[in-house]
Amino acid sequence: MTTAPAVGRPVDRVDGRHKVTGGAHYSADVRPTDRAHAVLVGARVPSGRVTGIDTDEARQAGGVLAILTHENLPGIATQPPLLPSLAGMPAPGQTFFPLQDEVVHYSGQPVAVVVADTLERAQHAAALVRVTYQETPSVTTVAQGRDDAYVPDAIFGGFVPGRSVRGDVEAGLAAADVRIDATYTYAANHHNPIEPAATTAVWDGDQLTLYDATQGVAATQLTVAALLGLSPSKVRVLSHFVGGSFGCKAMIWAHPALAALAARHVGRPVKLSLTREQMFTSVGHREEQEQRIELGADKEGRLVALRHHKLSPTSPFDDWAEPSLGVASQLYACAHYEGVYRLFRANTMTPTFMRAPGEASGMFALECTMDDLAHQLGIDPVELRLRNYSETDPTTKNPWSSTGLKECYARGAERFGWHRRRPAPRSHRDGDWLIGYGMAAAGYPVYGPNNPQRARARLYADGTAVVQAATPDFGTGVATVMTQVAADALGLPWERCRFEGGDTALPGIAAAVGSAGAGMISAAVHTAAARLRDQLVAQAVADSQSPLHGADPAAVTVRDGRMMLRDAPATGETYGDLLHRNFLPDVEASGAWSPSPESHHYGMMTFGAQFAEVAVDPDLGVVRVRRMVGAFAPGRVLNPKTARSQLMGGMLWGLGQALLEANYMDPRRGRWVASGLGDYLVPVNADAPDIEVELVDVTDDIVNPLGVKGVGEIGQVGAAAALANALHHATGRRVRKLPVTIEDLL
Amino acid sequence: MSAPDIPSRAPARAVLPERGPEPVRITLTVNGVDRAVEVEPRVSLLDALRERLDLTGAKKGCDQGTCGACTVWVDGRRVLACLTLAITCEGREVTTIEGLAEGDELHAMQSAFIEQDAFQCGYCTPGQIMSAVALLKEGHASDDREIAEWMSGNICRCAAYPHIRAAIRTVRDRA
Amino acid sequence: MRPISYSRATAVADAVAAVAADPTSDFLAGGTTEVDLLRQNVLLPRRLVDINDLPLTGIEDRPDGGLYIGALARMSEVAEAPAVRERFPMVAEALVLGASAQLRHMASMGGNMMQRVRCGYFRDASSPCNKRDPGSGCGALDGFNRGHAVLGVSEHCIATHPSDVAVPLVALDARIHTEGPHGRQVHALDDFFLLPGATPHLEHPLEHGELVVGIEVPGLAMARSSCYLKVRDRESYEFALTSVAAAVDLADGVIRDVRLALGGVATKPWRARRAEELLRGAPADIGAFRRAAREELAAARTTPLNAFKAELARRTVVRALATLTGTEHAS
Structure with missing residues (x-):
């Protein structure tokens, strides 16, 4: 047992043993007795109406319990509005619920749910459901929808305006010494966590329990309750292990409610797992998009004006685009700015959050253009960024709550060996390979929740503690780091603390999205645990039998579960002594936290800098990423082991975004061309170089009690741009599309 | 029959016995234990393990042979349980992640995965570990490049790849 | 199912x-x-x-220095077999670069010869596909066809043959042995894979019930100096965009004999006979390689999305030959 603080130590994951032994039970692993299986049938056309559903053959197949279509599924009670799940309210991924009528809006839209006693029988019967359609013309690509684009009032659940302006961008561009006008195109992306979305629904009378793969159990609970017209008090959601999300389990899609409806219909527990193919049409995606940047600068490379427009398809129901323009409008001092989102209606579901939602695409455009500017002016890319460093948030003029950006540039460059880079493209070789070095800046906002985040801490008389909050751990390490946070606040070794989460029966936490999880949950846990410690100390000093009786509580410290006078450590007693003496089996306290009003007066952002080295075979167009170095300033690092893993994962997502990940609509058929992991390529082990993560220490007293700014997304921001800039440096060729593939480099 | 100049002349049996399509009783040897189970012949080894034998360690990531999350051993060789029919495994030894540890004592690879933080969400991890242990037995872990290539059939969307290599190196070098 | x-x-x-x-x-x-x-x-x-x-798992030496590979030998076993690695390195390399370690443990050599195309329109039972549903049309012709074939295509089908190992085997003049209702048959590998033409649903000249029992690889001395080069978007666990199997017999800088086959670009494993013809007797230099590659790909029929594959195939041929012959390749 150690007395050093637990926070900041590279503690092994507390759930590691479960995960390496197969003992971790994910939502599709729970097996209630008499469980039946539901399989979705998706529309085969992108637009039109269902004219008939012939279920005869399917019904005659063995084991079929029910076939639900718009003709017999009970209608939903209410359709809640689309709000990002961090808001803590019902959070449907789109404001459309399927199986309410015969209209088909997008390919893959559920048109039937088949329930059978075994999975094989449900799958087979689903294939036997004959659906006929009257198909109408569809729009699915930017090329088709470009001329019908409009500027929405707001996107992203109403949180982001369609147009943002500061200064006079036209005048700024006119006055600039240098102008660059560049257009970037992006293929659509899919999250593809290895765990497909899954829900197991169990009714007990009118009480519903859902085992759901989700980033927020309350989001599932509130959304399903609203859709089904149930009180949230009748819906419990459990999510102990989640096999990755990356945003596709951040909003609540149709399948949890459909699982619940199917289970109620057949009177048995029902498991509904999406197939891999359905993961492309059921849980949102990062939309295809086009971004245009017009940038004006003076001769020294200082930005004068920036115009950033984005065009992308959204669904027939919602004005959604990932907020690509946000961080790209905030990172550099630039007096004149105009950002505009343009949308067009398309036959797709509503796109959604996908890791670094917006920042990963918007910063690609900006940081490639900055690289062009550096090249054109003969300024080192790092130096160019330092010249444009903004001491305040350019959008509000508020000071940053903390930065570290300059140090990220310096430390990243040093670790990478940036000084060895010769500026001219094609100036580094290794045998037949052209070598290129590239860099880019990174930023990701620090988001706060809209309502109080709650946790509960309980200390037992044996000196162990349990801390509870409703959040699931979908790979972030939250269960591990919250154990550490609670331990320090209670003055216990972390080994004597345990975190419980993933259950709406526990104190409420909003969905852990937007890299906000560690900050807001640690705030709640810290508050609860500190309150419990204060309560115990208060009881001790009030207890005439305690050695601490009459002491000033402020003079008491706790270490290894023993309360003592800071200046006379020999005077004190353990928590256990206090509890035993007072016939207390345990003591409990709750805590809640909301962002301070003061935080509104600051710009809050996590900063970083990305560096990459690529090798290009110029004959064959083959790219090998040799190394990536990322320097990040994410505020307090609760656990460097898990934090580094998340940052590394984000950087490798940048690699996938840069070189591999793409899906396209076949415009004639209105369907995605890739529908599995064999054709939607994500990086495999052989693609992934060793990754170096440099953590830059910054203290932040504004964002939350522990100064945690988050690590989930920042690793990806700028990584694709650093790689594209390295490709430019290697080959002299500027590719303005993602992903960059072999044909772009031949 | 093997070489081309020794053609087979064995007479054909009139009819091969046929089982199914309704559920048939089969016995699978899983982690050294004989387990009787009723399955239709179309049931995959993965679904037999997960849905009938309560062994949910092997995971379904794609059901198409494209991710590796369902990796188990059949007769000691790493294979994909999603593309293997359960009934074809009669008479063969199936080993899953649940059979790797010796009681409470983790296999060295399991411990190394924890130490090296070779996973985040953990969903691909059983498949990664079954692949990693097999990889060492196959003798394809001489350097990082080889490890990376021979572990590329196991996708980790959290992208813990460098740490997975580190875990494998650790166990290799301890041996 | x-x-x-x-x-x-x-x-x-x-x-x-x-x-x-x-x-x-x-x-x-x-x-x-x-x-x-x-x-x-x-x-x-x-x-x-x-x-x-079935007892079809052996890998046996043939008197001519060749091999007889049982149809149920697994890809991984063949890749590891010393005889294959020493005498036919391009076969071992093609095997190891295919699929994943798990799939190579499962997939048999006979099954590899019989594998079906990866075309998304073929795999989707509701899309038109002349191969799966003769006469229904081809979704790929004017669909998303970046990975589709540029050689051996027809107006009925442009699906790429997916096998890696069939590429060196076709270069080696391997023969497929079958047992069927009419007894033992031997098919030259090049004849075993049919071009789609107007009948893309017919992929092999096999009758129903005819079983691949083995693959005979004739001895070929120069195959000891052979290689398989595979180009793809992802570094591993992916089918080829282009691939080349090449074996060269070189004397005094002159190509005495050569075997060359292409993968990833054609509707069948593509024996590059035109290129072989041009290379035989030619000096081992980049000019000769380029000429041969150009001529072989002259018949390529491309779409806007897969046009790059013709050029990539040419370059892959040049690279494979240059690597094998130790020729400087300019970039």
């Missing part, structure tokens, strides 16, 4: 008789194609005849 029934055979004759007598029975070997496409409802057999217990 439809309900299926199952039989397990222990003798070749039993397996052949069982399938030959029943148009709704299929053989089941490694299952990596069969089970996948059953689940996609692309293949619809009533019964599977499991042939994994």
Whole structure:
């Protein structure tokens, strides 16, 4: 047992043993007795109406319990509005619920749910459901929808305006010494966590329990309750292990409610797992998009004006685009700015959050253009960024709550060996390979929740503690780091603390999205645990039998579960002594936290800098990423082991975004061309170089009690741009599309 | 029959016995234990393990042979349980992640995965570990490049790849 | 997946008789194609005849220095076999660069010869596809066809043949041995893979119930100096965009003999006979390689999305030959 603080130590994951032994039970692993299986049938056309559903053959197949279509599924009670799940309210991924009528809006839209006693029988019967359609013309690509684009009032659940302006961008561009006008195109992306979305629904009378793969159990609970017209008090959601999300389990899609409806219909527990193919049409995606940047600068490379427009398809129901323009409008001092989102209606579901939602695409455009500017002016890319460093948030003029950006540039460059880079493209070789070095800046906002985040801490008389909050751990390490946070606040070794989460029966936490999880949950846990410690100390000093009786509580410290006078450590007693003496089996306290009003007066952002080295075979167009170095300033690092893993994962997502990940609509058929992991390529082990993560220490007293700014997304921001800039440096060729593939480099 | 100049002349049996399509009783040897189970012949080894034998360690990531999350051993060789029919495994030894540890004592690879933080969400991890242990037995872990290539059939969307290599190196070098 | 029934055979004759007598029975070997496409409802057999217990797993030396590879030898076993690695390195390399370690443990050599295309329109049972549903049309022709074939295509089908190992085997003039209702047959590998033409649903000259029992690889001294070069978007676990199997017999800077085949670009493993012809007797220099590659790809029929594959194939040929002959290749 150690007395050093637990926070900041590279503690092994507390759930590691479960995960390496197969003992971790994910939502599709729970097996209630008499469980039946539901399989979705998706529309085969992108637009039109269902004219008939012939279920005869399917019904005659063995084991079929029910076939639900718009003709017999009970209608939903209410359709809640689309709000990002961090808001803590019902959070449907789109404001459309399927199986309410015969209209088909997008390919893959559920048109039937088949329930059978075994999975094989449900799958087979689903294939036997004959659906006929009257198909109408569809729009699915930017090329088709470009001329019908409009500027929405707001996107992203109403949180982001369609147009943002500061200064006079036209005048700024006119006055600039240098102008660059560049257009970037992006293929659509899919999250593809290895765990497909899954829900197991169990009714007990009118009480519903859902085992759901989700980033927020309350989001599932509130959304399903609203859709089904149930009180949230009748819906419990459990999510102990989640096999990755990356945003596709951040909003609540149709399948949890459909699982619940199917289970109620057949009177048995029902498991509904999406197939891999359905993961492309059921849980949102990062939309295809086009971004245009017009940038004006003076001769020294200082930005004068920036115009950033984005065009992308959204669904027939919602004005959604990932907020690509946000961080790209905030990172550099630039007096004149105009950002505009343009949308067009398309036959797709509503796109959604996908890791670094917006920042990963918007910063690609900006940081490639900055690289062009550096090249054109003969300024080192790092130096160019330092010249444009903004001491305040350019959008509000508020000071940053903390930065570290300059140090990220310096430390990243040093670790990478940036000084060895010769500026001219094609100036580094290794045998037949052209070598290129590239860099880019990174930023990701620090988001706060809209309502109080709650946790509960309980200390037992044996000196162990349990801390509870409703959040699931979908790979972030939250269960591990919250154990550490609670331990320090209670003055216990972390080994004597345990975190419980993933259950709406526990104190409420909003969905852990937007890299906000560690900050807001640690705030709640810290508050609860500190309150419990204060309560115990208060009881001790009030207890005439305690050695601490009459002491000033402020003079008491706790270490290894023993309360003592800071200046006379020999005077004190353990928590256990206090509890035993007072016939207390345990003591409990709750805590809640909301962002301070003061935080509104600051710009809050996590900063970083990305560096990459690529090798290009110029004959064959083959790219090998040799190394990536990322320097990040994410505020307090609760656990460097898990934090580094998340940052590394984000950087490798940048690699996938840069070189591999793409899906396209076949415009004639209105369907995605890739529908599995064999054709939607994500990086495999052989693609992934060793990754170096440099953590830059910054203290932040504004964002939350522990100064945690988050690590989930920042690793990806700028990584694709650093790689594209390295490709430019290697080959002299500027590719303005993602992903960059072999044909772009031949 | 093997070489081309020794053609087979064995007479054909009139009819091969046929089982199914309704559920048939089969016995699978899983982690050294004989387990009787009723399955239709179309049931995959993965679904037999997960849905009938309560062994949910092997995971379904794609059901198409494209991710590796369902990796188990059949007769000691790493294979994909999603593309293997359960009934074809009669008479063969199936080993899953649940059979790797010796009681409470983790296999060295399991411990190394924890130490090296070779996973985040953990969903691909059983498949990664079954692949990693097999990889060492196959003798394809001489350097990082080889490890990376021979572990590329196991996708980790959290992208813990460098740490997975580190875990494998650790166990290799301890041996 | 439809309900299926199952039989397990222990003798070749039993397996052949069982399938030959029943148009709704299929053989089941490694299952990596069969089970996948059953689940996609692309293949619809009533019964599977499991042939994994048949004694067809050997890898045997032939008197001419060649090999006879049993149809049920697994890809991984063949890749590791010393005789294959020493005498036919391009075969071992093609095997190791295919699929993943797990799939290579499962997939048999015979099954590899019989694997189906990866075209998304073929795999999606509701898309038009002349191969899966003759006469229904081809979704790929004016669909998303970046990965599709540029050689051997027809107006009915442009699906790329997916096998890696078939590429060196076709270069080596390998022969497929089968047992069928009409006894033993031997098919030259180049004739074993049919061009789609107007009948893309016919992929092999096999009758129903005819079982691949082995692959005969004739001895070829120069195959000891051979290589397989594969180009793809992802570094591993992906089918080829282009690939080249090449073996060269070089003397005094002159190519005395050469074997060359292409993968990833054609509707069948593509023996580059035109290029071989031009290279035989030519100096081993970049000019000769480029000329040969250009001529071989002259017949390429491309789409806007896959046009790059013709150029990439040319460059892959040049690179493979340059590497094999130790020729400087300018970039």
